[in-house]
Amino acid sequence: MFRSPAFAALLAAGLVLPAAPALAINSPPHLVAQCESALDMMSHRIVRKETVRAIGPKTRVHVMPFCMGIGPLDFGNASGLGKTIGANPVLAKALARSGFRADDVTNITISGNSVTLYVHRE
Numbered sequence: 001m002f003r004s005p006a007f008a009a010l011l012a013a014g015l016v017l018p019a020a021p022a023l024a025i026n027s028p029p030h031l032v033a034q035c036e037s038a039l040d041m042m043s044h045r046i047v048r049k050e051t052v053r054a055i056g057p058k059t060r061v062h063v064m065p066f067c068m069g070i071g072p073l074d075f076g077n078a079s080g081l082g083k084t085i086g087a088n089p090v091l092a093k094a095l096a097r098s099g100f101r102a103d104d105v106t107n108i109t110i111s112g113n114s115v116t117l118y119v120h121r122e
Helices: 005-013 020-025 029-042 049-053 082-087 089-097
Strands: 060-065 105-111 114-119
Touching: 049 082, 060 089, 082 089, 082 105, 089 114
Parallel strands: 060 114
Antiparallel strands: 105 114
């Protein structure tokens, strides 16, 4: 039935972790609080739609996973920017390359010619 005896042993022992959505539902409150605290510290700068629209092809874009599988989390400073981020070809391409979508972005940091998109999935 199982191709990997090691996987079969882990499954039998109950050590295989559930998928991320199941983890999110059961996230310990202290982990959610830590992630929200970090998100609050990153979210002190307002990013305007015009600024996101102006991000061009010479901009270095970094996609950074943030507190994956833990939630639910409040929105960061990218709240309300999903459509604008998705409509920017530079940002959309960077997200797609990393396996994410504009909906996954919780926070955006712009520093000179560099943009960091913090992404989160429960």
